[in-house]
Amino acid sequence: MAQIYKIYINEVALIITDSQPSDIQDYQELKISEFNFFRFYEQVRELNSPKIFLLLSKNFKSHFKKIKRSMKMIKAAGGLVSNEEKHYLFIFRNGKWDLPKGKLDSGETAKVAAVREVEEECGIRIESLGDKICNTYHIYEMNKERILKKTSWYRMSAVNQKVLIPQLEEGITDVRWLAPGDFMMIRQNTYPSIRDLLNAEF
Structure with missing residues (x-):
């Protein structure tokens, strides 16, 4: 490949x-x-x-x-989180389904940031951090400045985390565990980089 x-x-x-x-x-x-x-x-x-x-x-x-x-880079990290039922964690933010992620704090590693952001955005506790899946890149504009955002994605697992609490102050209005058989709903209304990640993993 x-x-x-x-x-x-x-x-x-x-x-x-x-x-x-x-x-x-x-x-x-x-x-x-x-x-x-x-x-x-x-x-x-x-x-x-x-x-x-x-x-x-x-x-x-x-x-x-x-x-x-040639442009400012912002680093972020997030996770593809599975539970004991082999369901996966998704958030709904800004009108689209997404995977939990967020920007690295100063001095923070991508691995630490990934776990912290997942836990904060979904109100859960991560049991274990697995392998890195990939990096994704996308460009957006803020105050007329082009920004290249690099997101590092990791496999994670969470056990006995039935109660999910969306981080409303971050614009997250829904958090769900979904089986792979339900991913069509995600693929129809998500970002292309998330679609790529799901297609590669499933």
Whole structure:
């Protein structure tokens, strides 16, 4: 499988890699010699339908680092939490289903932040922290400044945590344990990076 970096701009995915991914068929390839990230960003940031752009380069890591250095980065962490019934924890915030996550505090590691944010947002206690799943990247604007948000995702488990308390001050209005058979509801109303994570895990 090709190593890739995937950056989301709303529903648009920019994949930066050194070889064509075998599991992606419907995409538009960009010419590396003509590629300018900020011109590309301005062209696609208003698109609200899913679309994939592919940037192929032997120096794909350096291209990604150049994009990363060109804007402010915010680091966050979260978890895919399972319980003893093999159900998984989801939150509902800002009109979409999501996985619990949040920004790292100063001096905090991603692992520590992931557990803290899950516990705070859902009112539960994490029993164990497992392996890292992946990093996801998306770009948004705040006060006319472009922000690249990197989120580190970890597998977690919680036992005997039936009572869920949504963190209302963070805009979370619902927290639920869901079986994989119920994930269609999530996939139909979530962020593309969460959809990618669920598709990779399930």
